Amino acid sequence: MADFKENKSLASIGSILLCIPMVDVVGLILLLISSKHLAEHYKDVNIFRNFLSGGISGIIGSSVSLISLFLTLTGVLDIAILLLMMAVAFSLMSVLYYRKALNALAGYSGVNLFRTAGTLLLVGAIMSIIFIGVIFTVVGLIFLAFAFSSIKEAPQTVSSPSFSSILTTQPIAAATTENSISSTLHSCTPPATVQLTPTISNSDIKIAFCPKCGTHVFPEAVFCVSCGKHLLGIIPQNTKNET
Numbered sequence: 638m639a640d641f642k643e644n645k646s647l648a649s650i651g652s653i654l655l656c657i658p659m660v661d662v663v664g665l666i667l668l669l670i671s672s673k674h675l676a677e678h679y680k681d682v683n684i685f686r687n688f689l690s691g692g693i694s695g696i697i698g699s700s701v702s703l704i705s706l707f708l709t710l711t712g713v714l715d716i717a718i719l720l721l722m723m724a725v726a727f728s729l730m731s732v733l734y735y736r737k738a739l740n741a742l743a744g745y746s747g748v749n750l751f752r753t754a755g756t757l758l759l760v761g762a763i764m765s766i767i768f769i770g771v772i773f774t775v776v777g778l779i780f781l782a783f784a785f786s787s788i789k790e791a792p793q794t795v796s797s798p799s800f801s802s803i804l805t806t807q808p809i810a811a812a813t814t815e816n817s818i819s820s821t822l823h824s825c826t827p828p829a830t831v832q833l834t835p836t837i838s839n840s841d842i843k844i845a846f847c848p849k850c851g852t853h854v855f856p857e858a859v860f861c862v863s864c865g866k867h868l869l870g871i872i873p874q875n876t877k878n879e880t
Contacts, residue, residue: 641790647671648785656778665692679745684738691734698727725765732762750784
């Protein structure tokens with residue numbers, strides 16, 4: 638947490654120092670140091686690379702503009718104008734690199750002041766030939782300082798399970814539940830088999846008598862077991878219920 642706050646402070650101070658001639662190199666160094674740590678924090682190395690490319694392009698543009706100014710004072714105007722155009726081109730290239738890095742920081746941090754600062758710096762680079770371009774550049778650097786101071790370290794969030802992990806774990810959970818149910822069923826002792834014997838009351842038993850000897854016979858009997866009397870067609874009318 639302390640390192641993150643220090644990087645924010647270095648970036649803010651570096652942005653302000655870039656507005657001041659003769660110490661703007663120190664501001665650029667502070668800005669590069671802080672951008673490297675911010676790139677590691679957001680895990681995007683292009684942030685530092687764009688700041689570095691922008692710084693190198695800006696240094697080349699400033700050097701070419703100083704040479705152009707010297708040639709102008711010495712009266713070599715044709716070469717001075719050519720070098721001035723080159724200086725403007727390098728300055729514009731530098732701001733474009735800065736703007737890429739600032740847009741990335743705006744996306745990661747949610748601070749839209751980075752985009753505003755990048756736009757102001759771009760306008761200032763385009764209008765750098767006239768004095769009003771310097772005003773846009775200074776205002777853009779001030780916005781950049783406020784943007785760095787407004788960054789908040791993103792809190793660590795607990796990652797929710799992905800849809801694929803849910804689909805992977807659901808069959809495992811279902812198989813575990815099925816195995817537990819199966820083991821429970823196997824561990825249960827089956828109930829003892831109870832054989833039910835039908836109960837027949839005396840009123841339901843039909844008794845037949847032989848018409849010849851009076852011996853008890855079954856209603857479906859064909860012959861009497863005692864006397865051998867043929868009973869087919871005779872037994873039903875002599876059948877009665879035993880009480």
